[in-house]
Amino acid sequence: MLKTxxxxxxEESLKQLPHxxxxxxxxxxxxxxxxxxxxxxxxVTQSLDEPNRTExxxxxxxxxxxxxxxxxxxxxxxGDFNAPLEExxxxx
Numbered sequence: 001m002l003k004t005x006x007x008x009x010x011e012e013s014l015k016q017l018p019h020x021x022x023x024x025x026x027x028x029x030x031x032x033x034x035x036x037x038x039x040x041x042x043x044v045t046q047s048l049d050e051p052n053r054t055e056x057x058x059x060x061x062x063x064x065x066x067x068x069x070x071x072x073x074x075x076x077x078x079g080d081f082n083a084p085l086e087e088x089x090x091x092x
Contacts, residue, residue, distance in 0.1 A: 014022055084092060 014025060017025070
């Protein structure tokens with residue numbers, strides 16, 4: 001199988017690297033997985049031995065962050081916000 005030989009080649013290449021670089025490769029793989037998960041809920045992969053085959057994989061949804069306006073109505077400013085301060089009258 002072509003796919004198996006690809007994994008074997010990756011494994012052989014990893015074994016030749018020092019441990020610190022193996023850790024860096026692992027971190028890069030995790031980075032790629034997290035970015036790919038953010039792009040879509042389903043992923044389309046192409047198998048090396050079947051180039052036109054697609055698979056739907058379940059990907060965890062990233063936590064939804066609140067957007068603009070989450071503090072609306074919770075913060076207020078006084079009506080005289082732009083009024084000159086008494087402490088600075090001598091400078092004006």
